[in-house]
Structure formats: structure tokens, C-alpha cells
Amino acid sequence: MIGKILGGRYEIVEKVGGGGMALVYKAKCNLLNRYVAVKILRSEFTSDKDIIEKFKRESQAAASLSHPNIVNLYDVGEEDDIYYIVMEYVKGRTLKEVIKEKGILTLNEIINYTKQIALALQHAHYNHVIHRDIKPHNILITEDNRAKVTDFGIAIAASSSTITNMGSVIGSVHYFSPEQARGGYIDEKSDLYSLGIVMYEMATGTVPFEGDSPITVALKHIQQDPVPPSEVYPAISKNLEEIILKLMQKDQASRYQNAQSLIVSLGKLKEDAVDNEMTMMLNHEDSPTQIIPRIKEEDFEVPKVSAPKPAPKSKKSNNKLVIAAAIVAALIAALLFTFGLFYVSNLNFFRTEEVVVPGLEGKNIEEAREIVKELGLQLEERSTHTTETPINEIISQETNAGMKVKPGYTIRVVVSAGPDMANVPDLIHEDAVNVPLLLANRGLKAGTPREEFSEFPIGTVIDQNPRGGSSLPAGSTVDYVVSKGPQVVTFSMPTLIGETRERAEAILRQQQLEIGNVSEGDSNEYAKGLVIFQSIPPETQVSQNTVVNLIISRGPEVIQEPEDITPPEDEPEEGQEEEQSASTNLSTQNVTIQLQGHKGIVELVIKRVSDGGEIYNRSHNVDNEGNRITIPVTGYPKEEFELFVNGQKHSKNIKLK
Structure with a gap:
């Protein structure tokens, strides 16, 4: 690969590193005459279309990020089955190398690096990019001590299958979040968990979970709590330890919810660190005032060299030397004065105030x-x-x-900018089942619904607070009211037997009951035109719009004698004449119906077999009235009636005695 030119401009100079998915090379951009880093997808993945598509898509997404703490991505390309991305070449070391060199970092170093990493993650998360592989190996420390996060895009392209089919990438399991280890849902808080592992390593010099195999380590992320950093390094700041342990919570909801919250906590920790440093400076100075013995000339051990003695000069020559020295001194003093003026003036020739x-x-x-x-x-x-x-x-x-x-x-x-605002949808007349989804689509939450009776169908939203069209902070709760349907009011069934038909129908209309089938029947007890039967017995609890059937008396049955009376050949047996006479009279008998296996509201209908006329039509609440119901049935002796339960004909007919 060394010497190869990609894209007609990136000349590969040397290999500088590699990871589970890609190899990293230093290259020279011949177009802009600068060094860049080129990351090339490993050859074993070039036949996997899914990985290639993710590599392209996610790398391009990461290239849109621009932040001082993120390694810039310049280009993405493909050439001769070589898939590569071009990024900023950073001269420096990885954070992993820094940790290996120092063992344990100072509090200020941990705060400084962590804050810069958190700022990078905040920028990425704001642009909907999740890193998924935060670890010291992917954090570069420049020569001026700036932290730069790298491997955006490459890490995102790795899916949950990475653990099983990407050899060296499995090494990142030491920094995986529990949800990554078990292949669960990954979000911004997963990156923050990994950052907590990095902070743990910076503060103690070791990672919290070790094991004989990657699977063992992954299980520890899911099942075990980490050893508190203070047990590994007792001198650790208590507040720093609290931040680390909060980032490493197993439950995503228990961690910092975003990078900004972490940055705020680091700011407070920084203030505490400054206060501690000031206290240490006051209590223990680096260079305290001390009394020391005078340094003698012989302590320098400078070898002595004999100098020739000067010839004695006359007094006149000494005076000339004094005058010359005075002139030189005056010139020097003038130059120093002029220099001083320039030095303290606003010209700032030699330095700029910071x-x-x-x-x-x-x-x-x-x-x-x-x-x-x-x-x-x-x-x-x-x-x-x-x-x-x-x-x-x-x-x-x-x-x-x-x-x-x-x-x-x-x-x-x-x-x-304050909370993100969401527009409240209009929920009135919507089905209550759809409300949580309608609100979630707007970034809102559904409150606990309240039910009320109304004219609207059961399950329909009839009110909400706040109203549709208003604005709320994202994540706010919207309350709503759901219809229970019309309220059912029950009352006692009035007595209609013995009333005229007109009077009975007027009573039914007044009580808002429905007049059902009205038929006539013979009666020796009630005069013609009076009600002799009502399908719902008096004092029974009924509701409005219940159907009531009536039978009106047409008077006693009239038996006409035939003109030619032919006596029967045989005399009727004893009691037979009485039975025949009784068969012509109406009677009311109580019939008990068992409603085993039924619950709630049951519709009962009774019809005469002879003409199909309804004599009873009413709803029964089995939960309130029980499953054993007694119904008065009026008819002729041995007359048969059909029973219908919820529209289904009962297998047996009702037969009067």
C-alpha cells in the first residue's frame, strides 16, 4: 500500500496504526501539499455489502461534524475495492499512551481531557451522531495538550454483530456500555457510559472490568458493579468519584442524560480543584524562606590564574579615564532612558499584553x-x-x-434557548387508543386519562388540557378526558295492568319507554280494552328506551253453539271437561331462566310460537341481577314460547302448564 495514490491526490507514506475495521496510514495530499490520515477498510470486509454501506453512510455523516475537539474528516472514497476516508492528521499521542506513561493522571488533567471529550460528544449528539466506541485509543492528545476524538463514522458503522465477527474490535468490550454488551438500544447515554470508563482509567490507571475472554468482560458490564475508584486509588477526589460512578450506572436513565449535564458537573469540580490548589499553596510553598550559610568564594572552585601586574600610571592619565568613563556612562543612561520610554509606551514593540x-x-x-x-x-x-x-x-x-x-x-x-417547544395536537374526537402515539410524534407525553359520561361514543376524547394548537416545552404532559358513553339512569317499571291501552301508552311515553308489540287476548278477569299483560313486570328496574310489549283484553272468550248439536258418543272422562274449560282462559306463570356462563348485559326476548309475537324484550345485567332470572309469562295453558338470549334461540321452548 505504501506509495499508492488514492483519488489521484493522496499518496500513502507510511502505516501509523490500525483497528478492528480499518488500517490507518499517513499520506500526503499532493493537491493541498499537506499531510493527512487515510483510514482504509480492511480487505476482509470489502465483500460485505451491509458494512460497506454503513461505512459510506456513517462516514459521510461524521464528515459533517466540525469541532475543535473532533478530528476533521475531509473526504470519503472508493478505488479498486479499496474503501477509505481521509481525515485530519494529528501529531501527538493517544490518551491510552498518556495513561500508560503516567499511570494515574492528575485531577486537573482528568477534568481538562474529560471536558474536551464531552464537548466533542455534545457537538456530535446535537447533530444526531453517536460515536459508540469511546475509548482512550480513539482520543488523540496533541502537542499543545488538546484532546481530539477520532473514529467517528467507523465506530458508528459497526453494528451489534461486531462482537462476533470483527476480531480485534472485540477489544473495545472493556469500554462497552451494558446496552451495547447485550445488543440493546444505544443512544447518547451509551457514549457517556464509555466516557465514564475512560475517566475511571485516567483516575486509577486500570479499567474497571477484566476477564479471561471478551464475553466474560461483557457479562461483568451487565451484571457487576465496578470497584469504587477510591478502593483502587484512595487519594482520588470524592466528587470526581461520584461523577465517574454516575456515568457508569447500569440503567441509562440513572446516568447523566446529556453531555451538557456532565460539563456542568466538571465545571463545579474544577472550582473545587482550584480551591484545593490555593489551600495547598498557602500551607506548603514550593520555595519557603530559609536561612542558609553564606557562599564563600572558594566554594566555586574556580582555578586561579596569575595575571601580569600593570605598569603604574600617572595621576593625569587617571583623570582622563574618569572623564571618559563618565561620558560613556551618560550615553548609556540616555540609551536606557529612551529604551524605557519605548518599553512602557503603548507601542509594545517587544511584546503584546495578554x-x-x-x-x-x-x-x-x-x-x-x-x-x-x-x-x-x-x-x-x-x-x-x-x-x-x-x-x-x-x-x-x-x-x-x-x-x-x-x-x-x-x-x-x-x-x-430554553426548553424546546412542541405544538399540541387537537385530540378532540380522536380515539383514546391513538392519543399516546399522537403526542409522542410531537415530543409530548400522555397524561392519565379521566373518564366522563357524554353523548359521544365510548372511548372518544371529549376534552384536553392544554388545548390543541398551543405550545408546550418538549416532554410536557397533556391531560385528556375520554367519553364513557351516555349515562344510564334506571327507574322502577310502572304498573300498566288494568289500565286502558291509551293510558298505558301515555305512561310509557312519559317515562321515555318504547312501545313494543301490542296484541289482544281473551280475559275473564279484565274488561275489554284493559291491559292484561306487560312484558316487563312492575317494579323492575329499567332504563330509558326500553321496549315494553302489551296484551289488551278483548273480553271473555265467546263460544257459539252449533245449530245442530250432536251429543258425543262417549261421555267425557272425569276432569276432562274442567281441563277443556280451563284451556280457554289466559293465565300468568313465573318462568325461571338460568343464564350460566353469561356476564354483563344480556338481551332476553320471548316470542309466541303460534304467531311469532313478542311478549317480552328486555336487557338484564347479570353482574348486578345474578344469572337466575324469573320472568312472568302470560298465555294459554300448554301454549309454547321461544326464548332468545342475545339473539340466539334457546334449545328448549317454554311451555305453560
């Missing part, structure tokens, strides 16, 4: 603008939505407070 960067985090942006203007510095602002910082308050600054910079230097800050 300005101390102010601490702007937590300040209102207007106040920050005034401070920066007075110091002769520039301010570059970028806003982001957040619920954790008040609007117009500075969340973070790129250049650390206390650093010295030249006048005119630009300080980049991130300003809170």
Missing part, C-alpha cells in the same frame, strides 16, 4: 457580551434547547476560564 479569559458559564448572555467587550475579546454564540438551564444563560464555554489569550481572541459559548 488577556485572562473570564468565566462566563452561568452568566446571562448580555452580561457576558459586556465583559468580553471590555476585555477586547470576541464572542461567538451558539444556542441549544435545554430544560436544565434558564433561557439566555451560558451553558458552557470552549476556552477554559483563566487561560491567557491575545486581544481579539474569540471565545465560543453555548447559550440556553
